[in-house]
Amino acid sequence: MDWSALLRMPMTVLLVPAAVFALVTLAQLVMLRRHLYAHRRAAASWRALLCVAAFALTLLLAGTGAALRGYRLLGEEAPVVEIDARILSPQRWALNLTWPDGSTREVELAGDAWRVEAIVLKWKLPALLAGVPPLYRLDRLSGRYDDPAQEATAPRTVIGFGKAGAFDLLSLKKQYPRWVPEIDTVYGSGAFLPLVDGGHYTVNLMRTGALVARPDAATAEKISHPLGG
Incomplete structure (x- = not known):
């Protein structure tokens, strides 16, 4: 498989950052859980906001990448x-x-x-x-x-x-x-x-x-x- 050609496909260009934001979402969930257990509400609210934003970007990028499947x-x-x-x-x-x-x-x-x-x-x-x-x-x-x-x-x-x-x-x-x-x-x-x-x-x-x-x-x-x- 020609990986250079694959990396130039718009689907791949969007799915790679979607995967990155998915990892960011998981990381924020872990931090959110820790803050909730420690009863740090302000910090937990901030982590929840970041988690929602990262998850929204994940869905947007993944959905757009799926819609561009087959395009170059x-x-x-x-x-x-x-x-x-x-x-x-x-x-x-x-x-x-x-x-x-x-x-x-x-x-x-x-x-x-x-x-x-x-x-x-x-x-x-x-x-x-x-x-x-x-x-x-x-x-x-x-x-x-x-x-x-x-x-x-x-x-x-x-x-x-x-x-x-x-x-x-x-x-x-x-x-x-x-x-x-x-x-x-x-x-x-x-x-x-x-x-x-x-x-x-x-x-x-x-x-x-x-x-x-x-x-x-x-x-x-x-x-x-x-x-x-």
Whole structure:
């Protein structure tokens, strides 16, 4: 696992201080108990206030981190996923996906090409001036047929990558817009490339929010000359 990539994820950035404040809460509880046993009411009241404040910060940070599960910070050009393709039968493929943190997943896809889509969140002026970068989350991977008529009738495959279910920043924005007023825009971005046996592809997301899909040199050669001609 790439720990540097993991530590740059907004969920991790928030859960680490949440854990620290949880420890602070426990420490304040211990001190509060000691003051209560010693009948020091003023000191106990002060410790109780600190305990409530630390616990509130713990809940806020942990809840926000959970809502950002699956999202990543968007830099100048962020790697999204690497894809390796292997043919199983005509228009049937096995794809191995590798994320920047080193995690992998294998899926099967139908079609002549793959298409990947991401969700991008941008912030309003206060957060923007504070330097908070946009966030993105890989949303889905689907198969795509070259023939539009076949696209309308042939079996389709769509693999979703949502992790947080209903408790997700995007879902919260739709259901309770007043809870997350700092989100300026929510939009999707997609890219696709033809599938070839043994193909290796990289998908990056630009700071503008555009997905860019690139084959390596050998894959590009196979795409240009699918029959070896």
